[in-house]
Amino acid sequence: AQRRVEVSVQQVMTDAAGQFLGVLRLGLLTRQLDRAVQITLGRAGEKDPHRIFICDRQGRLITRLAPNDRLEESGEDLRIAPASLPPEITSALADAKLRAGRENAPSISGQFQHGGEDFLTTFRALPETQDWLVGIVVPRAYYLGQxxxxxxxxxxxxxxxxxxxxxxxxxxxxxxxxxxxxxxxxxxxxxxxxxxxxxxxxxxxxxxxxxxxxxxxxxxxxxMGKYVPIDLVRRLYQEKSEPVLGGELMEISIMFTDIENFTAASEKLAPDDLAAALGRYLEVMVRIIQQECGGTIDKFIGDAIMTFWNAPELLADHSRKACRAALRCREAGRALSRSPEWRGLPDFETRFGLHRDHALVGHFGAPDRMNYTAMGDAVNLASRLEGLNKQYGTTILASERIFENARAHFDFRLLDFVAVKGKSETIKIYELLGAKGEARWRTEAVESYEQAWHAYLARDFAGAVAILQRQESDPPSVVLLERCRAFQNAPPPADWQGVYVAASK
Incomplete structure (x- = not known):
C-alpha cells in the first residue's frame, strides 16, 4: 500500500473547568502543501521565473520543488531531499539573514549574485506555524531588466x-x-x-x-585704382590721411607719348573699331608703364599718355625706369601692330618725350574734386620733346638731364641744340637708341651723324653735307642734311651757335 505523507499538528483539548476532554489531531497532506506553492506569478504567456517554496528558519525545505523530490528521515522527522536543488535556492536558503531574522519580522528581503546573475529573495513568515516562511526567488532582471x-x-x-x-x-x-x-x-x-x-x-x-x-x-x-595711382592710395592709407589741395616740389622723370598720325588713322575707322583698337593699345602701354616699370600714369589725353616717376613713391633710378618704359612701349606697340589680333588696322607708331626736372606734384582742383598730377615747366618741356620727334623723324627724344642720369645703361646720340617754342633757353636733345649695346646696327649712322654735327657746328656745311649724303636712310641725318644745304645757300648770322629754333610744338 502507498504510504501517505502528511504534516500533522496535535493539540490537547480541555473544557472550561480544565478537565481533559481528548486530543485534537490535524493532518495536512504534503502534496497539498506542494500545490499551495505551485502558483504562477509571472506575466501571461511567459515562462514564470519565480521559484516559490516553504522552509523554516534553519533553511530546511518544507515543500518539494519537484514531484520526484524524495523524503528522508532525520531523527524523528521526515525532511525533503531534492534530487537536484537549484543553485539559486541553495544560495537563498543559505542566506544569513534568514537565520538572523526575528520571529516578529513579517518579511525578510535581500539579493544575491550567482553565476554572474543577480537574484531577488523574499521570505515572509507564515503566522501560527512552526516558524515557517514562504520564500520566493526570482532573477532581478525579470523586474528590473527593462x-x-x-x-x-x-x-x-x-x-x-x-x-x-x-x-x-x-x-x-x-x-x-x-x-x-x-x-x-x-x-x-x-x-x-x-x-x-x-x-x-x-x-x-x-x-x-x-x-x-x-x-x-x-x-x-x-x-578707384583705375582713376587714381594705386601707390598714392596706398600712401594715404598708410598715413591715415585724406587728400588735400596742394603740392610739393619734387624732382621727377616725365614721359609723354603720342601716336603718330592718329587723327588720320581714326578717320578711316568706325567708332567701335577705333575704340577697341585704342583700348587694346592703351592696355599694353599701361601694363608696361605701371607693372613693369613702376610709373605713375597722370592722365590720358586722347591717344596720349602722361606718366611720371619718383612720385608718390620715391625711386632712386627713376630716369632709368623712364627710358626702359619708352623702349618697352615702343617694342610692344610694334609687336601689337604686327600681331594677328590687329586685323589689318593702321599701325600705331608711338613717339616719346623724356625729361627730368623739378615739378610741383600734388592734389590740384576743387576741394571736393581733385586730381593728383604734376605741373610746371618740366611737364611742358617733356611734351615739347615728344612733339619734336615729328621734325627729326625719331621716336624717342630725351633731355640732357635724362641723358646724364641714364647714359650708363642706355645708348644715346646728341641730335641738336634746340630752343623749343615757348622757352627762351637752349636745350640739348638726345635720341634714345636702346639699352647699352643693343643699337650696334646703327653705329655707322650714329658716328657719321656725329662727324657731320661737329662740321655743322664749325660752319663747315659742305663737309657736313658730304658726310650726310651717305646716310639717307637715317631720318635725323636727312634733316641735318637739308639744314646744311639751306645754310649753304643762306649762311646763318655771325653770332650763330648752332641753335635750332623750333617754330612749332
Missing part, C-alpha cells in the same frame, strides 16, 4: 548624442575658425593692397555678410 535595458539604451543614446554634439561642435568650430581665417586673410590682402576678387560663400550668414562687405570695399578700391 529598466536596465532602458537605462543602457538611454546611456547609449546619450553617448551617441554627446558624440554627435562633440563632432558637430568640432565641425562648427572648424567652420568658425576657417571663416575667421578667411576674413583675416582677406583683411591682410586688403591691407597689402591686393584687391583681387575672392568667394564670399560661407556656412555662417554673418561671415558671408562680412566677406561681402570686404568684396564691396575691394571692388570700390579696384575701381
Amino acid at each position: 529598466l536596465t535595458a532602458m537605462r543602457r539604451q538611454l546611456l547609449a543614446a546619450s553617448l551617441a548624442i554627446m558624440v554627435v554634439l562633440v563632432a558637430g561642435g568640432g565641425l562648427i568650430l572648424r567652420g568658425v575658425k576657417r571663416a575667421q581665417a578667411q576674413i583675416a586673410r582677406e583683411s591682410v590682402k586688403m591691407n597689402a593692397f591686393d584687391f583681387s576678387a575672392a568667394p564670399t560663400a560661407s556656412a555662417f550668414r554673418d561671415v558671408s555678410a562680412v566677406l561681402l562687405s570686404l568684396e564691396k570695399a575691394k571692388t570700390a578700391m579696384r575701381a
Whole structure:
C-alpha cells in the first residue's frame, strides 16, 4: 500500500473547568502543501521565473520543488531531499539573514549574485506555524531588466548624442575658425593692397555678410585704382590721411607719348573699331608703364599718355625706369601692330618725350574734386620733346638731364641744340637708341651723324653735307642734311651757335 505523507499538528483539548476532554489531531497532506506553492506569478504567456517554496528558519525545505523530490528521515522527522536543488535556492536558503531574522519580522528581503546573475529573495513568515516562511526567488532582471535595458539604451543614446554634439561642435568650430581665417586673410590682402576678387560663400550668414562687405570695399578700391595711382592710395592709407589741395616740389622723370598720325588713322575707322583698337593699345602701354616699370600714369589725353616717376613713391633710378618704359612701349606697340589680333588696322607708331626736372606734384582742383598730377615747366618741356620727334623723324627724344642720369645703361646720340617754342633757353636733345649695346646696327649712322654735327657746328656745311649724303636712310641725318644745304645757300648770322629754333610744338 502507498504510504501517505502528511504534516500533522496535535493539540490537547480541555473544557472550561480544565478537565481533559481528548486530543485534537490535524493532518495536512504534503502534496497539498506542494500545490499551495505551485502558483504562477509571472506575466501571461511567459515562462514564470519565480521559484516559490516553504522552509523554516534553519533553511530546511518544507515543500518539494519537484514531484520526484524524495523524503528522508532525520531523527524523528521526515525532511525533503531534492534530487537536484537549484543553485539559486541553495544560495537563498543559505542566506544569513534568514537565520538572523526575528520571529516578529513579517518579511525578510535581500539579493544575491550567482553565476554572474543577480537574484531577488523574499521570505515572509507564515503566522501560527512552526516558524515557517514562504520564500520566493526570482532573477532581478525579470523586474528590473527593462529598466536596465532602458537605462543602457538611454546611456547609449546619450553617448551617441554627446558624440554627435562633440563632432558637430568640432565641425562648427572648424567652420568658425576657417571663416575667421578667411576674413583675416582677406583683411591682410586688403591691407597689402591686393584687391583681387575672392568667394564670399560661407556656412555662417554673418561671415558671408562680412566677406561681402570686404568684396564691396575691394571692388570700390579696384575701381578707384583705375582713376587714381594705386601707390598714392596706398600712401594715404598708410598715413591715415585724406587728400588735400596742394603740392610739393619734387624732382621727377616725365614721359609723354603720342601716336603718330592718329587723327588720320581714326578717320578711316568706325567708332567701335577705333575704340577697341585704342583700348587694346592703351592696355599694353599701361601694363608696361605701371607693372613693369613702376610709373605713375597722370592722365590720358586722347591717344596720349602722361606718366611720371619718383612720385608718390620715391625711386632712386627713376630716369632709368623712364627710358626702359619708352623702349618697352615702343617694342610692344610694334609687336601689337604686327600681331594677328590687329586685323589689318593702321599701325600705331608711338613717339616719346623724356625729361627730368623739378615739378610741383600734388592734389590740384576743387576741394571736393581733385586730381593728383604734376605741373610746371618740366611737364611742358617733356611734351615739347615728344612733339619734336615729328621734325627729326625719331621716336624717342630725351633731355640732357635724362641723358646724364641714364647714359650708363642706355645708348644715346646728341641730335641738336634746340630752343623749343615757348622757352627762351637752349636745350640739348638726345635720341634714345636702346639699352647699352643693343643699337650696334646703327653705329655707322650714329658716328657719321656725329662727324657731320661737329662740321655743322664749325660752319663747315659742305663737309657736313658730304658726310650726310651717305646716310639717307637715317631720318635725323636727312634733316641735318637739308639744314646744311639751306645754310649753304643762306649762311646763318655771325653770332650763330648752332641753335635750332623750333617754330612749332
